[in-house]
């Protein structure tokens with residue numbers, strides 16, 4: 001259902017090739033972290049999986065479906081962005097239900113679903129508030145709630161903690177881990193922070209200049225890095 005497979009994926013913007021022949025297997029239910037320095041192609045790869053960028057070459061499957069030529073809304077994915085990107089004029093309830101409303105779900109069903117997810121994220125007391133009346137961590141939880149209500153096969157996260165202060169970052173990181181333990185939804189999580197990668201990742205993919213340097217479990221990468229780039233990148237606190 002929610003496995004993700006990339007086969008020989010390349011991407012160029014104009015004459016500049018930014019993703020070079022990436023192949024990757026993410027298993028159903030796995031939490032996979034893409035890590036690499038700024039400009040290494042993490043967001044581009046995530047946007048390719050989401051269908052927000054097309055590929056120049058290669059193929060993408062989600063579950064047993066070839067999705068390479070499908071638009072985002074037909075890929076059964078939901079994305080959590082680095083900025084909260086909430087609609088400022090809508091309440092928490094309306095923000096969380098908006099995608100379902102667009103999909104034509106009846107109002108009573110949307111309300112039940114949103115209430116359920118809000119309870120899970122401890123947002124149920126905040127449903128009638130506007131985004132500006134929330135803390136940064138609460139806003140990021142609403143942003144996750146928007147993804148969860150859609151019940152996708154795959155969650156895609158692009159540096160979801162980057163706008164939070166250090167304390168909140170640790171808290172929301174823990175909430176994302178809890179969420180994955182609870183829902184077991186296949187997740188692809190982009191970060192440049194090795195602590196995040198090591199705490200959250202079941203599989204870590206190290207990218208450099210649009211190429212995969214190494215794939216492995218956290219301890220494998222830590223104990224047995226394939227080269228000095230991986231060793232120094234994972235060994236240096238940010």
Ligand code: ADP
Pocket residue numbers: 013018036037038039040041042043044045
């Ligand atoms: P990361 O998320 O790892 O910081 P990105 O995927 O954003 O890296 O970018 C990878 C490379 O692709 C960078 O060199 C960036 O400048 C380039 N790039 C990303 N998006 C575009 C675009 N829309 N047009 C041209 N170049 C882009």
Ligand code: MG
Pocket residue numbers: 042043044
């Ligand atoms: Mg990025």
